[in-house]
Amino acid sequence: MYKGIALSVLASITFGILYFYTRLLGDFDGQQTFGWRIVSTLPFLTLFMLFSGDFAHVRSIGQRLLKNPVLIFVFLLTSFLTCFQLWLFLWGPMNGRGLQVSLGYFLLPLALVLTGRFVYKEKLSILQKIAVALAIFGVGHEFWRLGSIAWETVSVAVGYCLYFMIRKKIQTDNLGGFWWDILLCIPVAIYFIQASGESITQVIGAPILLLVIAGLGLLSAIGLGSYILASRYLPMVLFGLLSYLEPVLLAGASLVLGESIGPDEWLTYIPIWMAVIVLVIEGIRHMYIQQRKTQNLKRNVEKYNERIE
Structure with missing residues (x-):
């Protein structure tokens, strides 16, 4: 549980950093940045998995694909979903739509929580129910304000x-499945890179960009790898609630980059930020209860040992 929480927090912080980091790529547009990100992520993700011991999943999934080639169509779908999300993550802040994307990440945890509750029959604590209610109020206000999302x-x-949901269904909810998603993205990434000859020329003419691109790949591998692992170690409800940290950081990054929240948008963001605070309280409470349980267990073990002696 603690490992999953730590991985989720690490992923959120890394994604927040990436919002700023992409500015180091200068004049690259969203497509070019996406292409370089995918190409540079795969080798670092591979190293990450070799270090963590998760690369065995890549081989096992490869064997499944050989035995059942029809699965490749499902992997093409999950790869498309991955490519699209990674592209949108970069395209948003580069085109003045960072707040709209970050609002999607605010809505995502609520969607994950509801999925966990109604699809996977996971239970919510009282504080989690309060957090969900606050999030629903914020999202509901956005619907009322715009008439749509x-x-x-x-x-x-x-x-x-x-x-x-697809990855859980086909039992590829591990880094191996994500590795294959990224691999299948590579042709699209190369197309975006070579579509603009200036992108390659810029990199050749400024070797420092190679270091920036390598850093982009490293940060992506850490963030995405941690996010996927967290989704595996945590129940869907807790994974969804912890994911609220990311949109808070992304919204903050968007504001720093020059975007702003209008007067009529505060009732969207304030309830959701309050939901984040409630979740922090829930997390502290959970850690306190776990610590008390551990201490009580140690005391019981010590008393038992004393009786035996």
Whole structure:
């Protein structure tokens, strides 16, 4: 449980950093940045998996594909969902739509929580129910304010939910399945890179960009790898609730990058930020209870040992 929580927090912080980091790529547009990100992520992700021992999943999934080639169509779907989300994550802040994308990440945890509750029959604690109620109020206000939700917002919330459900269904909810998703993205990434000859020329003419691209791949591998592992170690409800940290950081990054929250948007963001605070309280409470249980267990063991002696 603690490992999953730590991985989820690490992923959220890394994604927040990436919002700023992409600015180091200068004049690259969203497509070029996406292409370089995918190409540079795969080798670092492979090293990450070799270090963690998760690369065995790549081989086992490869064997499954050989035995059942029809699975490749499912992998093409999950790969498309992955490619689209990674592209949207970069395209948003580069095109003044960072807040709409970040709102999608605000909505995503709620969608994951509801999926966990109604699809996988997971239970919510009282504080988790309060957090969900606050999040529903914030999202509901956005519907009332606009009459609809931006396509970027819906794409993030629905797309990721669908992605995780498919991967659970075909039992590839591990880094091996994600590795294959990234591998299948490579042709699309190369197309985006070579579509603009200037991108390659810039990299050749400025070797420092190679280091920036390598850093992009390293951060992506850490963030995405940690996120996928967290989804595996945590129940869907807790995974969804912890995911609220990411949109808070992304919204903050969008504001720093020059975007702003309008007067009529505060009732969308404030309830969701309050939901995050409630979840922090829930997390502290959970850690306190676990610590007390551990201490009581140690005391009982010590008393038992004393009786035996």
